[in-house]
Every structure is written in structure tokens, then in C-alpha cells.
Amino acid sequence: MTSALIEARGLVKHYGDFVAVDDISFDIREGECFGVLGPNGAGKTTTIRMITATSPVTAGTLRVAGLDVASEPRKVKAVLGVVPQDDNLDPDLLVRQNLEVYARYFGLDRDEVRQRIDEALDLFQLDDRADSNVDDLSGGMQRRLTIARALVNDPQVLILDEPTTGLDPQARHLVWQQLRLLKSRGVTMLLTTHYMEEATHLCDRLVIMHRGKILVEGRPYDLVAEVAGP
Amino acid sequence: MRLPPRERDALLAEFPQGDGVMVEQVEDLTYVFGGGDASAMAAERVGDPHRAHLRPGNMEDVFLLLTGRGLLD
Numbered sequence: 001m002t003s004a005l006i007e008a009r010g011l012v013k014h015y016g017d018f019v020a021v022d023d024i025s026f027d028i029r030e031g032e033c034f035g036v037l038g039p040n041g042a043g044k045t046t047t048i049r050m051i052t053a054t055s056p057v058t059a060g061t062l063r064v065a066g067l068d069v070a071s072e073p074r075k076v077k078a079v080l081g082v083v084p085q086d087d088n089l090d091p092d093l094l095v096r097q098n099l100e101v102y103a104r105y106f107g108l109d110r111d112e113v114r115q116r117i118d119e120a121l122d123l124f125q126l127d128d129r130a131d132s133n134v135d136d137l138s139g140g141m142q143r144r145l146t147i148a149r150a151l152v153n154d155p156q157v158l159i160l161d162e163p164t165t166g167l168d169p170q171a172r173h174l175v176w177q178q179l180r181l182l183k184s185r186g187v188t189m190l191l192t193t194h195y196m197e198e199a200t201h202l203c204d205r206l207v208i209m210h211r212g213k214i215l216v217e218g219r220p221y222d223l224v225a226e227v228a229g230p
Numbered sequence: 231m232r233l234p235p236r237e238r239d240a241l242l243a244e245f246p247q248g249d250g251v252m253v254e255q256v257e258d259l260t261y262v263f264g265g266g267d268a269s270a271m272a273a274e275r276v277g278d279p280h281r282a283h284l285r286p287g288n289m290e291d292v293f294l295l296l297t298g299r300g301l302l303d
Contacts, residue, residue, distance in 0.1 A: 037289075037293060038297065039297050039301075042297075196288065196289035196290040196292075196293055197288075197289070197290075199289055200288070200289045208292070208293060208296055208297065210296065210297045215296050215297070216292075216296060220289055223289070223292050224286075224287045224288060224289060224291070224292055225287070227287075227291070227292040227295055227296065228263050228264070228287030228288070228291035228292050228295060229250070229252070229263045229264025229265065229269075229287050
């Protein structure tokens with residue numbers, strides 16, 4: 001049995017009287033792509049913020065790579081690669097510099113950083129744009145750079161919060177192709193998306209959240225057969 | 231499928247809900263889920279892909295059936 005890299009048990013998040021996440025439990029296994037789907041306001045991003053130790057858990061337990069998120073948030077952040085919904089690249093830095101500065105947060109060896117950055121730029125077909133200004137990149141390139149940046153610290157889990165929102169179909173399919181490649185290399189991924197085709201193509205298992213709760217969990221084609229008929 | 235109400239109701243009467251068949255009405259569109267060959271037979275009976283179209287279920291169907299079609303925000 002493959003071990004769980006993320007374990008959530010009875011997870012709850014309150015904002016005042018508002019219950020954003022309401023007693024959810026799930027496991028994300030090593031090497032799988034796990035999807036979290038739901039309408040806006042379902043609790044997806046709140047769940048991600050708890051996993052990435054950027055928003056405290058109200059109740060329940062949450063472990064990432066065996067680490068308790070509440071008591072070891074810095075260690076948790078070090079094993080995660082995070083691709084936020086909005087690109088937050090530094091426009092004052094060149095493409096390569098964006099990756100170098102990010103890598104410094106993790107205290108990595110200079111040679112190791114250079115090698116990882118070269119690999120990430122090559123993987124996301126940005127090697128010939130390494131010395132470009134970020135503002136000169138297309139939206140699709142900026143998204144790929146944001147994903148590449150999340151890989152610089154060689155994370156155990158890659159968190160992707162709506163990674164292809166706003167991309168045209170060509171750029172979206174290219175990102176899917178690259179995420180499938182990462183998956184084939186054993187990278188564990190947590191993905192939120194509003195594109196159902198994306199979830200079907202990329203996710204081994206997924207949950208659908210609604211009003212803070214998990215409605216269903218399963219493999220995409222099993223859920224289709226069970227809920228919408230064969 | 232998109233059929234005039236009388237034609238739609240007559241067709242659906244032949245494939246009652248339950249028994250693996252689920253019907254969802256969305257404005258002038260009627261979705262018929264499951265039922266094995268029933269959906270295929272219904273589409274064939276209409277005989278016009280612009281009015282009745284058969285396709286496999288997908289994740290978007292699952293999502294909308296479970297979370298509804300109303301906006302939350």
C-alpha cells in the first residue's frame with residue numbers, strides 16, 4: 001500500500017461564524033495526482049491554505065510528509081512546491097533571476113540550484129527565455145515559469161491551485177502535457193481546477209467539495225459511471 | 231435533447247425515471263442520464279442529432295448533478 005503524503009482528519013476552518021471547511025478527511029498518496037473540485041466558495045482554496053501552512057487549522061489534524069502542519073509549519077513549507085492561482089512573479093527580475101531568488105528561501109547549494117533551474121527551464125520550454133523580462137513573456141509562459149519555480153526546491157508535493165485558468169487551449173494542453181510528465185516521474189500533486197476535462201485527464205483520484213464538505217471521492221471514470229451513468 | 235414539450239413528454243413517458251434512468255430539465259434542454267440502451271434508443275427515435283444528441287457522461291455532468299446549477303457567489 002502506498003503511503004499518504006498528506007493526511008487530513010476531521011479538518012475544520014472557521015472565519016468567525018462562517019464555516020469554510022466543515023469536517024473533511026482525505027489522504028493523498030505518494031506519486032498520485034489528487035484533485036479537489038468544487039464551485040467557487042466550496043472551500044478548496046481554504047483547504048490549500050491550511051495545507052501550505054498559510055492559514056491555521058481551526059480543528060482536526062493535518063499532516064504533510066509526516067509533519068504536523070500546526071506545530072511544524074516551516075518544515076511543511078520546505079517540502080511543498082506551491083503554484084498559486086495568480087502569477088506572483090517579480091517583474092523587476094529576469095526569468096532565471098526569479099527562480100534564483102526563490103531558491104534562496106530554501107538555503108540550497110549554489111551549484112544544485114543552478115542545475116535545478118536549468119532542468120526546470122528545460123522542462124517547461126523556457127530555456128531560451130532565461131534572460132528575458134517576465135513582462136515580455138506571454139500569459140502561458142508566465143504560468144509555466146510559476147510552475148517551474150515551484151519545482152526549484154525539489155518538493156515532495158506540488159500544490160497547483162487552478163494552474164491553467166486564463167490560458168488558451170494550446171497553452172493549457174502544453175501545461176497538461178508537462179504535468180503528466182512530472183506525474184510519470186513520481187511527483188505527487190494536489191490540483192484544484194474548474195476545468196473538468198483537466199481533472200479527468202490528470203487526476204488519479206479526486207474529491208468534489210460543496211459548502212465546505214466533501215460530497216464524493218473516487219477515480220474520475222468511476223465517479224462518472226456511478227453518478228452520471230455509463 | 232431540445233424538443234417541444236409535448237414531443238419531449240411523450241418520449242420521456244417511455245423511459246420513466248428510476249430504473250437507472252435520471253432526467254434533468256434545464257430551461258429548454260433535457261438531459262437523460264443512464265438507463266443503458268434507453269438513452270440511445272431515445273436519441274435514435276428522434277433521429278435528428280441537432281435535437282437529440284447522445285454522448286457519454288463526463289465529469290462536468292457529475293459536478294453539476296452533485297453541486298447543482300445555481301451560482302453560489
